[in-house]
Amino acid sequence: MFMDSTKCCQDYETHLESASIFHHTRRFGWLRCLICKSRLVYQSLLVFLFCFTLVGAEASADSVFEFACEDVSSYYSPVENLEGEELMKKLSLIVSNHRALPYKKVWDALKVLDAADVDNPDSSENVTEIYSLKAVPKLLAGKPEGWNREHLWPRSYGLTYGPSLSDLHNIRPADANVNSSRGNKYYGECLPTSLDCHKPANKEAASDTETDKNRWAPPFQVRGDIARALMYMAVSYGYNQTDGSPNLHLSDSPSIKKKEMGLLSTLLKWNELDPPSREEQLRNHRVCSFYQHNRNPFVDHPEYANLIWKQGTEHYHKDNHSVDAWVNEFHYNNKGKDNNEFVEIVVGPSTNASELNVALYNGKMYRFLPLVHDTKFTVTRDRSGFLIYTAWSELQNGPGDGIELISVGKKQQEVVQFISYSGIIKATDGPAIGLESIDIGLQETDDSSEFDSLGVIEKQGDKLECRKFINKASPRKLNMSQILSHS
Numbered sequence: 079m080f081m082d083s084t085k086c087c088q089d090y091e092t093h094l095e096s097a098s099i100f101h102h103t104r105r106f107g108w109l110r111c112l113i114c115k116s117r118l119v120y121q122s123l124l125v126f127l128f129c130f131t132l133v134g135a136e137a138s139a140d141s142v143f144e145f146a147c148e149d150v151s152s153y154y155s156p157v158e159n160l161e162g163e164e165l166m167k168k169l170s171l172i173v174s175n176h177r178a179l180p181y182k183k184v185w186d187a188l189k190v191l192d193a194a195d196v197d198n199p200d201s202s203e204n205v206t207e208i209y210s211l212k213a214v215p216k217l218l219a220g221k222p223e224g225w226n227r228e229h230l231w232p233r234s235y236g237l238t239y240g241p242s243l244s245d246l247h248n249i250r251p252a253d254a255n256v257n258s259s260r261g262n263k264y265y266g267e268c269l270p271t272s273l274d275c276h277k278p279a280n281k282e283a284a285s286d287t288e289t290d291k292n293r294w295a296p297p298f299q300v301r302g303d304i305a306r307a308l309m310y311m312a313v314s315y316g317y318n319q320t321d322g323s324p325n326l327h328l329s330d331s332p333s334i335k336k337k338e339m340g341l342l343s344t345l346l347k348w349n350e351l352d353p354p355s356r357e358e359q360l361r362n363h364r365v366c367s368f369y370q371h372n373r374n375p376f377v378d379h380p381e382y383a384n385l386i387w388k389q390g391t392e393h394y395h396k397d398n399h400s401v402d403a404w405v406n407e408f409h410y411n412n413k414g415k416d417n418n419e420f421v422e423i424v425v426g427p428s429t430n431a432s433e434l435n436v437a438l439y440n441g442k443m444y445r446f447l448p449l450v451h452d453t454k455f456t457v458t459r460d461r462s463g464f465l466i467y468t469a470w471s472e473l474q475n476g477p478g479d480g481i482e483l484i485s486v487g488k489k490q491q492e493v494v495q496f497i498s499y500s501g502i503i504k505a506t507d508g509p510a511i512g513l514e515s516i517d518i519g520l521q522e523t524d525d526s527s528e529f530d531s532l533g534v535i536e537k538q539g540d541k542l543e544c545r546k547f548i549n550k551a552s553p554r555k556l557n558m559s560q561i562l563s564h565s
C-alpha cells in the first residue's frame with residue numbers, strides 16, 4: 079500500500095522534470111496527484127499527508143496523471159493485424175473520443191506545439207510558420223503582419239463548430255498572407271502540363287512550394303506532416319458525426335460538396351517521401367499529454383496509411399519478369415563518415431526505365447527514387463546496349479536494410495527485385511509489403527573502405543551471384559567479370 083502511493087508521488091516528480099516547461103499544466107499538479115491517489119484502493123491518511131508535503135515542496139510540480147494515449151504500445155494494441163476499412167474504423171474509435179479545446183484556446187496551444195525552439199517551447203519567443211518555415215514572434219498572433227491559425231484540412235471541406243474545428247492535429251501557424259493565398263486549395267503538386275504553376279507558391283512561402291489554380295504543395299520538409307494530419311482528420315471524423323457535421327473523407331477527386339479532401343494519392347506519396355521527424359513526434363506527444371489526450375496514429379505508424387488506402391492497388395509479383403533490370407552494385411558503409419554511397423541499376427535494352435523506381439528499406443520503406451529523376455540518377459550506356467543508372471544516395475547501415483526495384487506499369491506495379499544486405503527482411507510497407515527479401519549474403523562493415531562496394535558478378539534469371547569489391551567500386555560501369563544475360 080505504501081509502495082503504491084509513494085510511486086504515485088515519485089512518478090509525479092519524474093514527470094515534472096521532463097515537463098517542467100509547461101507552466102500552464104503545473105498549476106493543478108497537486109490536484110491531479112490527489113486524483114491519482116484517490117484511485118489507489120488502499121489509500122491512507124498517512125500517505126496522503128506524506129504526499130501532500132511533497133506536493134508542497136514541489137509547488138510547481140506537474141502531475142503523474144497518465145492518459146491512455148501516453149502508453150503508445152497499448153494505445154494501438156486493438157488494431158494489431160487489421161487493415162483496410164477495419165483498421166480505419168478501429169483507429170477512429172481510438173482517437174475520436176478526445177478532449178476538444180475551445181477554439182479560442184488554440185492560440186496558446188500553438189505557441190507551445192509549434193514553438194520555433196522545439197526543446198524549450200515555453201521560453202521560445204517565436205513559432206514556426208508551416209508554409210514559409212520562418213520564425214515569427216508569438217506576440218504577432220492574429221496580427222495582419224503576423225501569423226494566424228491555418229486549418230490544413232480547410233474549414234470549407236466539412237469543419238463545423240464541433241471538435242473538428244479546433245483539433246490541434248489539424249492546425250498550424252501560418253503567415254497571414256500565405257494562409258490567404260492557399261485559401262482552400264487541396265494538396266498536390268502542379269501538373270506537368272499546368273500553365274499557371276507558381277513556384278514558390280507565394281512570395282512569402284518557402285522556395286520549394288508550388289501552386290496552381292487548384293493545388294497547393296507545401297515545403298518538402300512538411301509534406302509528410304501535412305499528409306499525416308489530413309489522414310488523421312479522415313479517420314477521426316470519418317464516421318458517425320453528430321450535430322449535422324459531415325463525415326470527412328480523402329479522395330483523388332476532391333469535392334467541397336462531398337467533403338472529400340485530397341489528393342489522396344499525393345498524400346500517400348508524401349507520407350512515404352517525408353517520414354515523421356523528431357519535431358513531428360514531439361508535437362504528437364504534446365497534443366496527447368497536454369491538450370487533447372489523443373494521438374495521430376499516422377505519426378506513430380506511418381505504415382497504417384497504405385494499409386488503409388492502398389488496399390485497391392494490386393501488388394503483382396511474378397517469377398518470369400517482363401522487366402530486364404536489376405540492382406547491380408552499391409556501397410553503404412565505410413570507416414568513419416560514410417562516403418561515396420551509391421546504388422547502381424542496370425536496365426536491359428527491352429525495358430523502359432521511365433517505369434522503374436527504386437525503394438530503399440529500413441524494415442519500412444523510407445525513400446523512393448524514380449530512375450528518371452533527373453537530379454538523382456546519372457545514366458551511362460554500356461557497349462552491350464544496357465543502360466546503367468547510378469544514384470549517389472545515402473543508404474542505411476544495419477539490420478533490416480534492403481533495396482527494391484519496382485516496375486510501375488499502366489495499372490499494376492511489379493516488384494522486380496527485393497534484396498537485403500544484413501539478413502532477410504520482411505517489408506512492413508511500401509510496394510514490397512509482406513514480401514521477404516533475398517539476402518545477398520554479403521555485408522560492408524565500419525572498417526570497409528569508401529572505395530569498396532557489393533555487386534553482382536553473375537545473374538541468371540532471379541539468381542544472383544554477388545561479390546565484395548575491395549577498393550574497386552565501379553559506380554556507373556559494369557564490372558569486367560560480369561556476364562550479362564537476358565533472362
Ligand SMILES: *[C@@H]1O[C@H](CO)[C@@H](O)[C@H](O)[C@H]1NC(C)=O
Pocket residue numbers: 167168170171317318
Ligand atoms: C458508428 O456508430 C455505430 C452505431 O452506433 C457503431 O456501432 C460504430 O461502432 C460507430 N463507428 C465508429 C467508427 O465510430
Ligand SMILES: *[C@@H]1O[C@H](CO)[C@@H](O)[C@H](O)[C@H]1NC(C)=O
Pocket residue numbers: 194203204213214215
Ligand atoms: C524570432 O524571430 C525573429 C524574426 O521573426 C528573429 O529576428 C529572432 O531572432 C527570433 N528569435 C529567436 C530567439 O530565434
Ligand SMILES: *[C@@H]1O[C@H](CO)[C@@H](O)[C@H](O)[C@H]1NC(C)=O
Pocket residue numbers: 226227228257258259260261262
Ligand atoms: C486563413 O485563410 C482562410 C482561407 O482564406 C480563412 O478562411 C481563414 O479565416 C484564415 N485565417 C485567419 C485567422 O485569417
Ligand SMILES: *[C@@H]1O[C@H](CO)[C@@H](O)[C@H](O)[C@H]1NC(C)=O
Pocket residue numbers: 396397398
Ligand atoms: C516461367 O517460365 C518458365 C519457362 O519459360 C515456365 O515453365 C514457368 O511456368 C513460368 N513461370 C511463371 C510463374 O510464369
Ligand SMILES: *[C@@H]1O[C@H](CO)[C@@H](O)[C@H](O)[C@H]1NC(C)=O
Pocket residue numbers: 430431432433
Ligand atoms: C516509357 O514509359 C513512360 C511512362 O510510363 C511512357 O510515357 C513512355 O511513352 C514509355 N516509352 C516507351 C518507348 O514505351
Ligand SMILES: CC(=O)N[C@H]1CO[C@H](CO)[C@@H](O)[C@@H]1O
Pocket residue numbers: 545546547550552556557558559
Ligand atoms: C572482383 C572483380 O571481378 N573485380 C573486377 C571488376 O572490374 C575491374 C575492372 O573494371 C577488374 O579490375 C576487377 O578485377
